[in-house]
Amino acid sequence: xxxxxxxxxxxxxxxxxxxxxxxxxxxxxxxxxxxxxxxxxxxxxxxxxxxxxxxxxxxxxxxxxxxxxxxxxxxxxxxxxxxxxxxxxxxxxxxxxxxxxxxxxxxxxxxxxxxxxxxxxxxxxxxxxxxxxxxxxxxxxxxxxxxxxxxxxxxxxxxxxxxxxxxxxxxxxxxxxxxxxxxxxxxxxxxxxxxxxxxxxxxxxxxxxxxxxxxxxxxxxxxxxxxxxxxxxxxxxxxxxxxxxxxxxxxxxxxxxxxxxxxxxxxxxxxxxxxxxxxxxxxxxxxxxxxxxxxxxxxxxxxxxxxxxxxxxxxxxxxxxxxxxxxxxxxxxxxxxxxxxxxxxxxxxxxxxxxxxxxxxxxxxxxxxxxxxxxxxxxxxxxxxxxxxxxxxxxxxxxxxxxxxxxxxxxxxxxxxxxxxxxxxxxxxxxxxxxxxxxxxxxxx
Amino acid sequence: xxxxxxxxxxxxxxxxxxxxxxxxxxxxxxxxxxxxxxxxxxxxxxxxxxxxxxxxxxxxxxxxxxxxxxxxxxxxxxxxxxxxxxxxxxxxxxxxxxxxxxxxxxxxxxxxxxxxxxxxxxxxxxxxxxxxxxxxxxxxxxxxxxxxxxxxxxxxxxxxxxxxxxxxxxxxxxxxxxxxxxxxxxxxxxxxxxxxxxxxxxxxxxxxxxxxxxxxxxxxxxxxxxxxxxxxxxxxxxxxxxxxxxxxxxxxxxxxxxxxxxxxxxxxxxxxxxxxxxxxxxxxxxxxxxxxxxxxxxxxxxxxxxxxxxxxxxxxx
Numbered sequence: 001x002x003x004x005x006x007x008x009x010x011x012x013x014x015x016x017x018x019x020x021x022x023x024x025x026x027x028x029x030x031x032x033x034x035x036x037x038x039x040x041x042x043x044x045x046x047x048x049x050x051x052x053x054x055x056x057x058x059x060x061x062x063x064x065x066x067x068x069x070x071x072x073x074x075x076x077x078x079x080x081x082x083x084x085x086x087x088x089x090x091x092x093x094x095x096x097x098x099x100x101x102x103x104x105x106x107x108x109x110x111x112x113x114x115x116x117x118x119x120x121x122x123x124x125x126x127x128x129x130x131x132x133x134x135x136x137x138x139x140x141x142x143x144x145x146x147x148x149x150x151x152x153x154x155x156x157x158x159x160x161x162x163x164x165x166x167x168x169x170x171x172x173x174x175x176x177x178x179x180x181x182x183x184x185x186x187x188x189x190x191x192x193x194x195x196x197x198x199x200x201x202x203x204x205x206x207x208x209x210x211x212x213x214x215x216x217x218x219x220x221x222x223x224x225x226x227x228x229x230x231x232x233x234x235x236x237x238x239x240x241x242x243x244x245x246x247x248x249x250x251x252x253x254x255x256x257x258x259x260x261x262x263x264x265x266x267x268x269x270x271x272x273x274x275x276x277x278x279x280x281x282x283x284x285x286x287x288x289x290x291x292x293x294x295x296x297x298x299x300x301x302x303x304x305x306x307x308x309x310x311x312x313x314x315x316x317x318x319x320x321x322x323x324x325x326x327x328x329x330x331x332x333x334x335x336x337x338x339x340x341x342x343x344x345x346x347x348x349x350x351x352x353x354x355x356x357x358x359x360x361x362x363x364x365x366x367x368x369x370x371x372x373x374x375x376x377x378x379x380x381x382x383x384x385x386x387x388x389x390x391x392x393x394x395x396x397x398x399x400x401x402x403x404x405x406x407x408x409x410x411x412x413x414x415x416x417x418x419x420x421x422x423x424x425x426x427x428x429x430x431x432x433x434x435x436x437x438x439x440x441x442x443x444x445x
Numbered sequence: 446x447x448x449x450x451x452x453x454x455x456x457x458x459x460x461x462x463x464x465x466x467x468x469x470x471x472x473x474x475x476x477x478x479x480x481x482x483x484x485x486x487x488x489x490x491x492x493x494x495x496x497x498x499x500x501x502x503x504x505x506x507x508x509x510x511x512x513x514x515x516x517x518x519x520x521x522x523x524x525x526x527x528x529x530x531x532x533x534x535x536x537x538x539x540x541x542x543x544x545x546x547x548x549x550x551x552x553x554x555x556x557x558x559x560x561x562x563x564x565x566x567x568x569x570x571x572x573x574x575x576x577x578x579x580x581x582x583x584x585x586x587x588x589x590x591x592x593x594x595x596x597x598x599x600x601x602x603x604x605x606x607x608x609x610x611x612x613x614x615x616x617x618x619x620x621x622x623x624x625x626x627x628x629x630x631x632x633x634x635x636x637x638x639x640x641x642x643x644x645x646x647x648x649x650x651x652x653x654x655x656x657x658x659x660x661x662x663x664x665x666x667x668x669x670x671x672x673x674x675x676x677x678x679x680x681x682x683x684x685x686x687x688x689x690x691x692x693x694x695x696x697x698x699x700x701x702x703x704x705x706x707x708x709x710x711x712x713x714x715x716x717x718x719x720x721x722x723x724x725x726x727x728x729x730x731x732x733x734x735x736x737x738x739x740x741x742x743x744x745x746x747x748x749x750x751x752x753x754x755x756x757x758x759x760x761x762x
Contacts, residue, residue: 252486
C-alpha cells in the first residue's frame with residue numbers, strides 16, 4: 001500500500017479492523033441469503049432471546065425470519081428491500097446489508113452495494129446442473145443463474161472492493177466435493193470473462209452452520225478460512241489515490257458576527273471527494289471559474305486541521321468569491337469540465353430509459369439537467385456481450401451518452417468514485433432512476 | 446431475563462478490547478454530521494424531532510458539533526403525548542435552552558380536544574396517536590424534512606429504512622416502493638405536500654449510542670441510570686407503578702433498582718433491573734444483555750410482529 005496522505009490518515013485513526021466492515025449478501029432468490037445472515041447473527045451471539053422467540057415456527061427456528069421485517073416479506077417468504085443488521089466479533093464490527101434476490105428489486109440491491117466494502121454472493125449448489133458431463137451426447141454447460149451473474153456484475157461495476165462467492169447448500173448434495181469443484185470452475189470462468197477479481201470461494205452450509213462462523217474440517221477438500229474469518233480480514237474501501245483535490249460544496253454557513261473562528265467569513269462545508277485540503281492551497285470554483293486561496297480548514301467537528309479524501313471539511317477562502325451549494329472547489333487546472341459524458345448506467349426505474357428524454361442528474365451536491373443523447377448498447381447478462389437497444393428496461397445495464405445542461409468536472413468511475421458517480425432522477429415522478437458510472441471518454445466502437 | 450447486574454460485568458477486563466474500542470464512533474459521528482448538514486442545506490423548512498430521550502440527545506450532541514451552540518439551523522419539534530416522565534420533559538426543556546434552540550411542542554391532548562384523535566378508552570396508550578398530531582404539525586409548519594433519532598438495529602421495520610425516507614402527502618411510508626439511495630448522493634426532491642423523514646443515526650447500535658454518551662459526556666435524564674422505583678411484574682416485564690399504570694388485582698408492588706433502556710410514553714415503557722450508575726456501567730451491561738432494547742421494554746411492540754411497520758405506514762416515526 002503506498003503511503004499517500006489519505007491512507008495514512010485513515011490508518012492512523014483506525015487499525016484495519018478498527019473500522020466496521022460494511023458488506024452485502026446478494027445472489028439469486030432462495031439461495032439462502034437470509035438464512036446465512038441469521039446463522040451469522042446466531043453464531044456471533046448477536047440474536048437476543050426475544051428476537052429468537054419471534055422466529056419460532058412450529059417448534060423449528062427459521063433463521064430467515066430474523067431478517068425479513070416487512071409483513072409482505074413474511075407473507076410471501078421473500079426479501080423485498082435491504083435489511084441492515086449489525087454484529088460484532090472479538091475482532092471487528094460489521095454492518096450487513098441483506099439484499100433481495102429478485103430481479104424486480106435489483107434497485108434495492110444496488111442501494112446496498114453502493115455503500116459496501118465487500119459482497120458475499122451466494123450460490124445455491126442444488127440449483128445448478130453440475131453433475132452430468134454429457135447428456136444425450138451433448139456437453140452440459142454449467143450455467144450460473146442470471147441473478148448470480150447480474151449481482152456479480154453490478155458489485156464489480158460499483159467497485160465493491162472484495163467479492164466473495166459462498167457456495168451454499170452443499171450439505172444437501174451427495175458428491176459435494178465434485179459439485180464444489182465444478183461450481184468453482186464455473187464461477188472463476190464467469191469472473192474472468194467479466195473482468196471480476198474474486199477474493200475467495202467458500203463452500204458453506206448456512207442451514208447447518210458449516211464454514212460460516214467456524215471451520216468445518218475435512219469437507220469438500222476445502223482448507224481455507226470460514227466465511228466469518230475471511231470477513232474479519234477483508235479491507236475497508238481504500239480512498240482513490242493520485243486524484244487532484246476536488247470538493248463538492250454541501251452547505252454554506254454564513255456568519256453575521258466576526259467573533260468566531262471564521263472572522264466573519266463564510267464557511268463552505270462538504271466532504272473532500274479527492275486529494276486533501278490545507279491552508280495556503282489555491283482553488284478554482286466551478287462553475288464561476290474564479291480562483292482563491294484556502295485561508296482556513298476545519299474538521300467535521302469544527303477543529304482546525306488539514307482534511308483528507310473521504311472526510312468532511314469546512315473551508316474558508318481568503319477573499320469573497322461567489323460560491324453556493326452545488327459548486328465544486330477544484331485544484332486549479334487539474335480538471336477539464338465537460339458538457340457530454342459517456343457512462344455505464346444501471347437502470348433502476350420501472351419506466352424504461354428512452355433516448356431523447358431529459359432527467360435530473362446529481363453529481364456531488366450539484367443538480368443539472370441531463371439529456372440522453374443516445375443509448376450506446378446494453379449488456380447481455382448471460383453472454384456478457386454488448387447488444388444494440390432502443391431503450392433500457394428496469395434492472396438492465398447499458399452504456400449511454402448524456403448531454404449536460406451545465407459543465408461538470410468528471411473522472412472515470414474506475415479512477416474516482418466521487419467524481420465518477422451520478423444519479424439520474426425522473427423529472428416527473430422524482431424517483432431515483434439510475435446509478436451512473438462515468439466511463440473514459442474514448443468513444444466505443 | 447432482566448437479571449440484576451452481575452458485579453463482575455462491571456469489570457472492563459471481562460471484555461475484549463475490540464468491543465470497547467471506540468474509533469468506529471468517529472466514523473459514525475462524521476456520517477451523522479454530514480447528514481445533519483445535508484438537511485440544513487437541502488430543505489427550506491426542516492425540523493429535528495426531539496423527545497429528551499437518549500437517541501435524540503445523541504443527535505443533538507452531533508448537531509451541536511456540526512453547527513455550534515446557538516446555531517442549529519432548524520427548530521426542535523416535540524410531539525407530547527401528555528404521558529411523559531417528568532424527568533424527561535424537564536431535561537428536554539433545559540437542553541433546548543442550553544443550546545439556544547427553538548422548541549416547538551405540539552400535544553396529542555390538543556388533537557383530542559379538536560376531535561382529530563379519539564381514544565378507544567380513556568386509558569389507551571397515546572403512542573400510536575402521536576402520528577396524527579405529528580402530521581398536523583407538519584401541515585401547520587409545512588415541514589419538508591423531519592430529522593429523527595431512529596436506529597436500524599431497533600426493530601425489524603426500522604432495519605429497512607433509508608436514511609432519507611420519503612413520505613407521501615398522507616405522511617405514509619411505502620416500504621415496498623422505497624427510492625434507491627446510492628452512495629451519499631441523496632435525492633431530496635419532493636412534490637408539494639410530501640416530506641422526508643431523515644435518520645442520521647441509522648447505523649448506530651444501542652451499544653454505539655451508550656459508548657458515545659460515555660465518551661462525549663452526553664447528559665441524560667436521571668431515569669436512564671439506576672434508581673429505586675415501584676414496579677409490578679407483568680408478562681416478564683417490569684411495569685412502573687404510576688397514576689396511569691396502577692397495579693392490577695393480584696399484582697404485588699415491589700421496590701426495585703431499575704433504569705430505563707428506552708424512554709417513551711409512560712403507558713408503554715418499562716424499566717429493566719440494573720445498578721448501572723453511569724454510562725460506563727451501561728456500556729458494560731449492554732454488552733451482556735440477552736434481550737433487545739424494545740423487547741425488554743416496550744409493551745406496544747409485542748402486540749404484533751408488524752406493529753411498528755403498520756404504525757410507520759400510518760405516518761408514525
